[in-house]
Amino acid sequence: MENERTFFQYLRDFSETSSPLDFVLIYDNLGRFFEGALVTLQLTVLALFVGGLIAIPLALARAYKAPVWNQIIWVYTYAFRGTPLLVQVYLFYFGLGQFETVRSSFLWGPILSDPWWCVLIAFTLNTAAYTTEFLRGSIEATPLGEIEASKACGMSPWIRMRLVVLPNAFRRALPAYSNEVIFTLHGSVIASTVTLQDLLGVGRWLNGRYYLAYEGFITAMVFYMAIVFLISAAFKMAEGRYLGHLRPRETSKPEAKAAAA
Amino acid sequence: MDLIFEYRQILMEGTLVTVSLAVLSLLLSIVCGLLGAFAKLSQSRKVRRIGNLYTTFVRSVPDLVLMMLIFYGGQKLVNDFGLMTGLWSYVDVNQFVAGVVTLGVIFGGYMAETFRGAILAIPRGQIEAAMSVGMSSRQVFQLVTWPQMVRYALPSFTNNWLVLVKSTALVSVIGLHDLVWNAFSAGRSTHKLFTFMIAVLLIYLVITAISDVALRRVDRKYSAGVRRA
Numbered sequence: 001m002e003n004e005r006t007f008f009q010y011l012r013d014f015s016e017t018s019s020p021l022d023f024v025l026i027y028d029n030l031g032r033f034f035e036g037a038l039v040t041l042q043l044t045v046l047a048l049f050v051g052g053l054i055a056i057p058l059a060l061a062r063a064y065k066a067p068v069w070n071q072i073i074w075v076y077t078y079a080f081r082g083t084p085l086l087v088q089v090y091l092f093y094f095g096l097g098q099f100e101t102v103r104s105s106f107l108w109g110p111i112l113s114d115p116w117w118c119v120l121i122a123f124t125l126n127t128a129a130y131t132t133e134f135l136r137g138s139i140e141a142t143p144l145g146e147i148e149a150s151k152a153c154g155m156s157p158w159i160r161m162r163l164v165v166l167p168n169a170f171r172r173a174l175p176a177y178s179n180e181v182i183f184t185l186h187g188s189v190i191a192s193t194v195t196l197q198d199l200l201g202v203g204r205w206l207n208g209r210y211y212l213a214y215e216g217f218i219t220a221m222v223f224y225m226a227i228v229f230l231i232s233a234a235f236k237m238a239e240g241r242y243l244g245h246l247r248p249r250e251t252s253k254p255e256a257k258a259a260a261a
Numbered sequence: 262m263d264l265i266f267e268y269r270q271i272l273m274e275g276t277l278v279t280v281s282l283a284v285l286s287l288l289l290s291i292v293c294g295l296l297g298a299f300a301k302l303s304q305s306r307k308v309r310r311i312g313n314l315y316t317t318f319v320r321s322v323p324d325l326v327l328m329m330l331i332f333y334g335g336q337k338l339v340n341d342f343g344l345m346t347g348l349w350s351y352v353d354v355n356q357f358v359a360g361v362v363t364l365g366v367i368f369g370g371y372m373a374e375t376f377r378g379a380i381l382a383i384p385r386g387q388i389e390a391a392m393s394v395g396m397s398s399r400q401v402f403q404l405v406t407w408p409q410m411v412r413y414a415l416p417s418f419t420n421n422w423l424v425l426v427k428s429t430a431l432v433s434v435i436g437l438h439d440l441v442w443n444a445f446s447a448g449r450s451t452h453k454l455f456t457f458m459i460a461v462l463l464i465y466l467v468i469t470a471i472s473d474v475a476l477r478r479v480d481r482k483y484s485a486g487v488r489r490a
Contacts, residue, residue, distance in 0.1 A: 078466075079462070079466065082423075082427075082465060082466045082469045083427065083461075083462045083465045083466060084427040084428070084429075084430035084431075084441070084465060085427070085430075086430040086431060086433070086434070086441065087430055087441060087458055087461050087462055087465070088462075090441070090445065090454070090458050091455065091458040091459070091462070094445075094448070094449075094454040094455075094458070095448075095454045095455030095458045095459075096455065097454070098452065098453055098454055098455040098456070099455065182320070182321075185323070186323040186324065187323075188323075189323040189324075189325040189326060190325070190431075192325075193434050200323070200325060200326055200329075203326070203329075204329070207333065213333050213334045213336070213337040213338075214330070214333075214334045214337075217326055217329050217330040217333070217334060218330065218334075220326055221322050221326050221327070221330065224321065224322055224323055224326060225318075225321040225322060228320065228321035229321065
């Protein structure tokens with residue numbers, strides 16, 4: 001027992017003085033990083049979920065050129081896609097307090113003065129704008145033949161939408177959506193600029209507290225990389241499942257040889 | 262509105278910083294992107310692996326994290342290295358340099374993918390034909406590969422540029438006095454942050470719109486001789 005502790009003491013000494021990265025310190029604070037990762041994932045997943053739900057009707061309105069709505073939604077997506085997410089977050093978190101009516105409204109106390117909610121609202125509106133546009137693209141790309149076939153089968157417009165148009169549009173949008181998920185995760189670092197303790201927030205806290213240059217950021221970076229690899233792997237699996245019919249057909253080597261012979 | 266007009270000087274200065282940061286990072290990202298694309302298309306497996314490692318790394322790390330690492334860590338690293346080798350005594354990695362390096366490296370990764378796709382889209386026969394009439398590899402690049410590469414790469418390049426412009430806002434977090442930082446401090450001192458943030462959003466939209474027009478002009482130049490259906 002005694003021996004073990006001295007070994008750990010030795011490890012701590014080595015990590016503090018000779019190693020370029022104080023890994024024992026990182027190990028001590030690992031719990032905080034996991035908490036930060038939880039905040040990051042919470043914000044990302046909620047924003048993607050709610051943003052996705054908002055995006056579906058908006059994309060339909062854009063794709064089928066609903067009068068008036070089409071233009072309004074275009075202005076919304078153009079504004080949110082053409083400006084930095086950071087400024088959008090600032091607008092909600094710092095900007096709304098400028099108005100007396102907002103500050104005295106019932107929403108101020110629980111929601112609009114809380115950084116978590118402001119960030120979530122900004123992220124949601126941002127990701128909804130991007131999702132709307134690529135979903136519109138994939139709805140518009142529905143082959144005419146599929147529509148004709150479903151009409152010939154006697155499907156009503158609603159059933160056609162539910163069984164033919166939307167499922168196929170989601171499939172086509174899958175590769176673009178994997179990018180959107182990763183971008184939303186990357187965008188979520190902005191939460192740390194409005195005092196939230198997400199992954200980067202914890203990294204900044206660690207560096208500030210111990211006056212370090214690398215440890216916090218590198219740990220945060222490794223966490224983000226791990227999350228991105230998990231997301232990519234998940235999407236690769238989903239693409240294998242839902243876009244399997246589009247994969248180029250593989251001819252295995254022996255078969256090709258047999259054909260040549 | 263009057264308020265914004267009163268502070269136009271500081272907003273203009275910030276816009277200038279933002280635009281010059283974006284342009285310099287774009288230049289660096291083109292260099293990194295070309296190197297990355299050639300690495301990814303290289304004959305040697307080792308070089309190819311380095312290229313792939315670069316683009317995967319860039320895709321997986323958020324820009325602000327890398328920016329802070331370079332701004333806070335890079336300072337220490339550069340100076341420790343200088344102290345160790347005795348090559349230089351003190352180098353100041355300021356916010357502008359950190360911003361340019363980070364954005365250049367990150368968007369270099371995205372550009373590498375863009376350029377690689379564009380180079381692959383050029384029919385192999387053209388390059389073989391150019392070589393068979395005795396062009397040097399530099400001539401092949403200059404006269405055959407480059408002009409067509411620009412054409413194929415432009416849509417995705419435009420996209421990268423627009424994302425890059427928006428990413429420049431992040432340098433305000435490490436304290437560079439760019440558009441966002443200036444507007445934020447002006448808004449804070451006048452208690453009119455909403456007004457100033459809306460002004461910032463509009464300025465970004467204007468930058469986006471201008472670059473849209475300019476890049477469309479480039480597109481027209483490089484798509485000379487393309488027949489569109």
